[in-house]
Amino acid sequence: MVKLAAKCLLAGDPAVGKSALAQMFRNDGAHFQKNYTLTTGIELLVKAVSIPETSDSVEFFIFDSAGKDLFSEMLEKLWEQPNVLCLVYDVTNEQSFNNCAKWLEKLRAQAVGxxxxxxxxxxxxxxxxxxxxxxxxxxxxAEKHGLAYCEMSVKEMKNFEAPFHILAKSFHQLYKEKVETFHSLA
Known part of the structure; x- marks a missing residue:
């Protein structure tokens, strides 16, 4: 049994549903909170995800960040060395989708190479x-930028766990590949 820890950055424009997604995931879909205050700075949530067909799990340290540029300097410090990325946009807001390129660029700048x-x-x-x-x-x-893709409705509690299960499987696969590489060198 392997328990991995991963720093997960949750990013996107204000009011796209990042906090709702993080809260719903952490609380196993217990309830959808109708009123959210805009996140100022960073909120940290922790939750483990089991990897199907193994006894392994990934414990996510989810950094739910404000979508405002005002906090970007503070975010850059907290965003150092991410393990996985979750980029959220609102399907009814084209600008939030277009801004994903900017968010991805900022995130990837923290993980050069x-x-x-x-x-x-x-x-x-x-x-x-x-x-x-x-x-x-x-x-x-998403495919062009090497990302997986999924759609959801946090409000209707549909598919809100999918992004984290996708990330857990991807992170676990990277871990297995590194272990195999290490064993091949020994």
Whole structure:
């Protein structure tokens, strides 16, 4: 049984649902909080995810960060050495999707020369008829940037665990590859 620890950076524009996603995940979908105050700075949440078909798990230290540039200097310090990335946008807000490039650039600047597993998450799919970012467009963008992709509705409690399960499996796979490389050298 292996228990891994991973620093997970949760990033994206203000009001895309980062805090709602983190809270819902940590509380196993216990309830959707209708009112959130905008995160100022960073909130840290911790939760373990079991890896299917193994006895291993990944304990995530999730850094839920403010989406405002005002906090960017503080974020850069706290964002050092990430292990996994979770980039969130609002499917009804094209600007939040377009800004993912800026967020990804900032995140990757903290991990130059290292492969960091990541997932692009389209939130607010419950707002049927208001979706302006097409799933295919987001999937293609994610693939082009080496990210996994999923859509969800935190409000409807649909698929909110998916990003973390994707990240846990990716991080665990990287760990296994490093162990195999180490054993091949011995």
């Amino acid at each position: 290292r492969h960091i597993p990541g997932v692009l998450v389209g939130n607010k799919t419950d707002l049927v008829g208001r979706q302006v970012v097409e799933q295919k467009q987001a999937e293609q963008w």
